[in-house]
Amino acid sequence: MEFTISCDPIATHTTDCLILGVADGGKLGKIAKAVDKASKGALKTIIGNGDISGKVASTLLLQQLPGLAAKRVLLIGTGKAGERSAANYRKLLGAALNVLKQTGIASATFALEEDTVDERDCYWRSRRLVEQVAAGLYQFDRMKSKKADPVKLETVAIYTSEADEETGELAIREGAAIANGVSTARDLGNLPGNVCTPTYLAEQAIALGEEYDNVSVEILDEEQMRELGMHSLLSVSAGSDQPAKLIVIQYQGGGARAKPQVLVGKGITFDSGGISLKPGEGMDEMKYDMCGAASVVGTLTAVAELQLPLNVVAIIAAAENMPSGKATKPGDIFTTLSGQTVEVLNTDAEGRLVLCDALTYAERFKPAAIVDIATLTGACIIALGHQASGLLSNNDKLAKELLTAGDYADDRAWQLPLWDDYQSQLDSNFADMQNIGGRPAGTITAACFLSRFAKEQKWAHLDIAGTAWVSGKEKGATGRCVPLLTQYLIDKS
Structure with a gap:
């Protein structure tokens, strides 16, 4: 598994799956709004139709949104402002990973908002993401004659601002070691x-x-x-x-x-x-x-x-x-x-x-x-x-x-x-x-x-x-x- 940091313009970022947060009530953050603008309001239309409410760890996988280089967009609920604890961050990452494992997705980019976890910075969010993704993909089949199917997900990028790029790189290094x-x-x-x-x-x-x-x-x-x-x-x-x-x-x-x-x-x-x-x-x-x-x-x-x-x-x-x-x-x-x-x-x-x-x-x-x-x-x-x-x-x-x-x-x-x-x-x-x-x-x-x-x-x-x-x-x-x-x-x- 390879982890990277990306600061590309979100609309032109190439990935099999772009993962975005949706807050309770269908509210979009800064990153998600940029995606919605690039797709000419497609996200707001989908959310307005009631397909995802923003409840913690709820998910909705979308295919080929217009105006985006990403092949898919995975919307994941981040809940209300008072619900954004470390425990709920763990839940929503787990929910996203479950979707990724059920598809043929080889690369994914987590482009979650800064307020996805209360009082936690880019370093903490990125390191925990690396640790949890690695743990979620762990397989132990050494003692089996028939080995498990290889994990299809090969690359995970974490989307950050340019100001947080160095911090994100450190988080990946330390998270991968842990x-x-x-x-x-x-x-x-x-x-x-x-x-x-x-x-x-x-x-x-x-x-x-x-x-x-x-x-x-x-x-x-x-x-x-x-x-x-x-x-x-x-x-x-x-x-x-x-x-x-x-x-x-x-x-x-x-x-x-x-x-x-x-x-x-x-x-x-x-x-x-x-x-x-x-x-x-x-x-x-x-x-x-x-x-x-x-x-x-x-x-x-x-x-x-x-x-x-x-x-x-x-x-x-x-x-x-x-x-x-x-x-x-x-x-x-x-x-x-x-x-x-x-x-x-x-x-x-x-x-x-x-x-x-x-x-x-x-x-x-x-x-x-x-x-x-x-x-x-x-x-x-x-x-x-x-x-x-x-x-x-x-x-x-x-x-x-x-x-x-x-x-x-x-x-x-x-x-x-x-x-x-x-x-x-x-x-x-x-x-x-x-x-x-x-x-x-x-x-x-x-x-x-x-x-x-x-x-x-x-x-x-x-x-x-x-x-x-x-x-x-x-x-x-x-x-x-x-x-x-x-x-x-x-x-x-």
């Missing part, structure tokens, strides 16, 4: 557990390092982790024939002494629950339990493509959680890399067991801040549904930066409290802590557990259990939180 990162994360998440193993994740990291000169990769195997004392992480992979990996990716875009931003991803490539076995229904979706790791790889892909001027370290704790005679049992106690001991009461609360050792390992990089990303708790879905990721942090400034980045990137998170009042739920009679805190406040107590391994760091935790994938007919990985994390790093750079 879209590539999202697609990378979705590809990894959608692969089955028999393909996307910890070793496979390590191979993908190595491939990223081979692609960019300023990306280096180190893979720690189980023997190396055992020598370091990462017994908590290794307790999760104990029942699997697939060896665990600690994957470390370093991106050097800043100065040699600049402290890095550290991203830590949960990479449980399949989660059966271990001895605390999950119910069979829906267990296939536990291939998505590595979507935290996938989002980290996707974010590093975007950062490397953009060549952001900062340093980033990505750490992926990759393991498979399976039951066997060698598997960890409820009641077993392990010593973490930090020296703290953990009583494992539920082997299905394994994400925190791999992340705690990865968080301790991250300290050696003297980070500016650490953000971990994990499909950690079903409780987060109960609390926030599938709209927002959960955010908990020991630093209010860091939390605000992540929330702001998520709002801007349309990849939102919501902050939950991390009060000491919850810590007592992790008390154990036999170890320094237990790995579960009971049903109440499950998302918060999981973060409380992790916070004990980041006491000396600026740290935040993103629980993406509700946002990393969708179920049902449209089942598949979403690629979240790549947009949030990339925007956060763009802001930091």
